[in-house]
Amino acid sequence: MAEDVLCPFCGCLCDDIKIEVEDDRIVGVKRACKLGSSKIRGHERTKAPMVRRDGELVETTYEEAYDRAAKILKEAKRPLLYGWCSTVCETHKKGILLAEEVGGVIDSTATVCHGPSIIGIEEKGLAGSTLGQIKNRADLIVFWGANPAEAHPRHSMRYSSNSSGMFTPEGRKGRKVIVVDVRETRTAKNADKFLLIRPGTDYEVISALRMIVAGKGDLIPEKVAGVAKSDLEEAAGMMKTARFGALLFGLGMTHSRGRYKNVDNALSLVADLNGFTKFVVMAMRGHYNVAGFGQVCAWETGFPMSVDFSRGAPYFNPGETAACDLLARRETDAMLVVAADPVSNFPRNTVEGMAEIPVIQIDPFPNPTTLLSDVVIPSAVCGVEAEGTAYRMDGLSLRMKKVVSSPYPTDEEIMQNILDRVRRLGDDN
């Protein structure tokens, strides 16, 4: 039995999982939610490395796959190195170095989830805390465009609405929960106050709340984006009178019209609220280590994502240098995908941009990206078959464990092998 194992699924990065192991095989998973348990138990794997020949993916050796990957990256004028959310920070470090060496653009899945949150933070800063602070102190939780009941199943019990701590001994009973969303989600059904807003109106609703919080509620109209002023006043009142409030926002804010400006305004709302009480704000990060890539990339390059090394010096400008920008505009001429599945998660037209260029995939599992890849390199599952560092959604780093051994190399080893070959190609030139 492996104890206190970290879960390699969502940004909650639960670290209390028990895994039963017999003969180096997982036979049981305890405490994990449906999502985590499903991943830890495992799925169909990509059995061997593959390269595309005559239009079909055929099995090959790791050596050939590495050589092919290195050659594609080295020959490209604007290679894109994308993914990184479901692997450990040790892989990120190697990936950033590889991006430097090949003069590429490195970007993470953040740019299709909480990238706008990071740009919002660049405008306003982030008044945050660790999750334990919320657990121990928060008497008001606001979920905005977030549905943890489906996306982060253990969040409410471990960290937020239903958790208990030093100053919150009653758990859910001692707390109020506000949910703001465009539909009544499972999370909304558990709320004390639910604000149903029209899609794409987050910014206006936040501005109205800021007006009420600042005591200027008399200046706003009776209805804002479909929400009655009285409802806004009630929500704002709950926020102002909380002893410790936490605004936890999800992709509802970043994927909607307004994108990073929605987040920007929400960060201002929280800063304003701190003039009256204590309030913190946090992005509900999706994958277990998408936050880690942002951290590593920031300390290595100065920027958290979308870094272009074409000219040897880091250049950052999502909108210009993010993965979807490059693909949608057909500006990149090769792509490495590590621990992510852009073919599923990017808009169709953007995926069509991938179909025009050589694609290398490093991932334990087959997925739609495999279908469009020219080199496929299977890897060990981080947090189950490989150890390393991951950052929880609140920025806390923890060490993931290796529970069983794997016939596959780790992502980190694969990156190193490609890096070595890229360097050798450089020497030949």
Added chain:
Amino acid sequence: MREIRVVPRRDFRVPVEAEKISPDIFTPLTIEEIEKIEVWEGNRKRALTDLFEISGDGDPAKPEEVLIKLEGNFSRVKRVGEKMTCGRIEALDDIGMHAGNGMAGGEIAIKGSAGDWLGREMRGGRITVLGDAGDYVGAGYRGENCGMRGGEILIEGSAGDYLGEHLCGGTITVLGNAGDFPGIANRGGVIVIGGDAHLPGAEMASGTITVRGRARVLPSYQYQETVEIDGLSLKKFLGDLVDNGKGELYAASVEDGGA
């Protein structure tokens, strides 16, 4: 006038960064020297002549007398006219992102459309676009609290989102529509939009935004009065009151924000 023509030798897939296509750089150079100027095609360093055919008057002239004519498709050529202080650039077709970055003087005239970040952090001079412009016209770089500080941008077509974000001075005129959040965090600049706009002037501290078409106005703007400007009846608002802003917003018609 010393006229220098720059013509792409082929279409680019990978964008070219050519901040040295600028009157200030070209001025003292002969054609042969201009051909050797370094540009970047993705991660490859190129001589200007590798990618573009250069022709025109060979003799160096005063910078204010230099005219650079960009003929052909420059839609993937970035940073043209960066930090230029004088002279003139004419693009006969489209131009790529970041044209006129940090420009301090002179003129860029674009007959086609312009990419994103046109006139980013511009300080002076004039940019005109006959077609459309992308997002972030006259904006600042990520995280900065000042975009354009001076000069003039005229777009005859429409502009994208975040027009004049963090504007600290200067004037931007768009004859067509603007996208979302024109004039966001405006700190004293002037924006005139001929058509429609979505949520203009969010977090505006000072300055003026005029929307001669229809605007969706934030709930944190306070209606003042209706005024007549250039024969058009405009509703005047004050905001953005979330930040105690004293900006002026004029709109010919207002979309119902309650819906």
Added chain:
Amino acid sequence: MVILLKAIMISGRTLGQGASCEAKMSPEFFKATSFCALSELDYNALGISEGGNVLVKTEFGEVVVSAKKDEGLPAGVIFIPMGPWANAVVGPDTGGCGTPQFKGVEVEVEKTKMAVMDVKELFSDLKRTGGEAS
């Protein structure tokens, strides 16, 4: 007569999508992500029969998905779980900040007899044109 519903499409995570998203070639993932949830009002208005499919169209593309009722949705808003079916109708524009608008997409929805494509079929037309090993 074909009834056309103009609606706003939201895509997002669900438990089922999450539990199967590391096994995207599996029937579980197909089941979890190739549907469209509609408000009861919209569902009935379209005249969808039990287990029926709808065609969702935008200016960017179209996709056939199965239809479900969801009492949590207001009329005029449809939901498709995050995945390739939803993304078939999301536009590529990144709004100047690198992120496509996955939520709040203007769509048209109609009843259809066409079948839902599986994940391989969805991408079968994207022929590889580069990157082959020699």
Added chain:
Amino acid sequence: MIIKGGFVYDPTNGVHGEEMDICIEGGKVVEKPRGGDEIDARGMLVMPGGVDAHAHIAGAKVNSGRIMRPEDARRGIEPRTKLLRPSTGYTVPNCYAMGYRYARLGYTCAFEAATPILESRHTHEELEEIPIVDKGALTLFGNNWEVLECVRDGDLDKLAAFVAWGLLASRGYGVKVVNPGGGEAWGFGGNVKGIDDPVPNFGVTPIEIIRNLMKANEILRLPHSAHLHTNNLGKPGNYETTLATLKAVEDISASRNRQVLHVTHMQFSAYGGTGWRDFESKAPEIADYFNRHDQFTMDMGQLIFGSATTMTADAPLEYGNARLLHAKWSNHDIELEESSGVVPLVYGRKMPINAIQWAIGLELALLTKNPWQFIMTTDHPNGGPFVNYPEVISLLMSRAKREEELASLHELASKRSSLPSIEREMDWNDIAIVTRAAPAKILGLPEKGHLGVGADGDVTIYDINPANVDPSKDHKKVKGALAKAKYTIKGGEVVVRDGEIVAVPQGRTYWVEASVPENQAAKVKADLVEKFAKYYSIQMSNYMVQDAYVTHPRVVKAGVI
């Protein structure tokens, strides 16, 4: 290796500018080398490698600064080379730039000034990525629930055992105390107003926390003393808090041959006035106190005009700053342990407050008579980035330069401080003390800050001739020479030549392993088991920094046994 004929300043060993050779073998200073390179240092200034005892260079809040400030990262960009990774940033440089820039200044050792235990893994991840220099991190204890409870219960031995455990868990080097009690109060948006203001919910006062942590520090005989960021830091009139704090701990004595308390970035704690309108310097009062009490040391926290990124575990201070300046604001509360804030700002020459703050730092340095009680810092990047150390040194060495500067500042810098009347100009010996010998002594690093036999082979050679350059007049030359070391030698390896990096070795990380009696350790463990079960959001077994995060450790032993 032999460094021949330079003017050597090694105050620890009583060498004051004598022309002599320094020999290095096996990474250490030796009497005679067996061979190796010969470096001609004739006509040049030779000093031990610089030691930065207080800077914010690694960890969650530094990275928050980077993430919220792309506009800072774009300043100071240098592309990669065959040898170097790319550099970015001015106030919050990337890790590589930190190492390269310290080395170019002739610094070979730098300590991160504040790491919460819970987030120390992150701190070490960044420290590992900072090349060349040796480093360490001071661990935050001043708002930790276990500390507050030990203080409340008067259980000093248990407190000492917890400090030892905290140092181990964080792989930390010393005891950092920031706005004690204030960080906990900030958990509900409050603060403490002074050293006797009780901490909400815990029934202890800041001064009790300080006294007990100082005593625990001495029970454990740690190499460094307690390292204090005072209550009320950054507020007008706070010099009274600072002096009251010091007076309240005069009875505590050090267990080792060093100070009993280090008060950090004193510039921010030496303010007079009842508000910003009558804000004035009280540096003379502070310096006078230090001149009469040699058991205390301080560092400067000098302000540098231009862009800065303030970052501190003093979170309430940062919220105040952000609202006052309408600036970006990041805050980060750490469950059961600390809080912190980050606010970017610009210090202006014509801003009266900033101009006075600038003067205060210099007054403190020049009025403190014994340079061994003083460390030159900018509290990087709070007062300004460390790359400005040559500017600060040239100010300390030249009254003429100070006068030139004062003329360009808001007039209140001259009216509300005593700086214009201060004649003192530091000499090279003083500089060697406040940038090398004193920080090493104060941190308790016997192999750093000097060039005696057995010392680390960390040497800096500056291309300036102390025999014929008058720093008082030629302050530009001083600043220029110090900004780009002619040579920086780290552990016997030339890492900088002519101001350029030529080698990138991996430095070591200092941390302190302090032993405690088993029964005390057991008491602490029982407390922690309960805290993790009830309050922490992670498991206790996942808490401690693993060895994988400190690949080149230098473990210093201390403790009770």
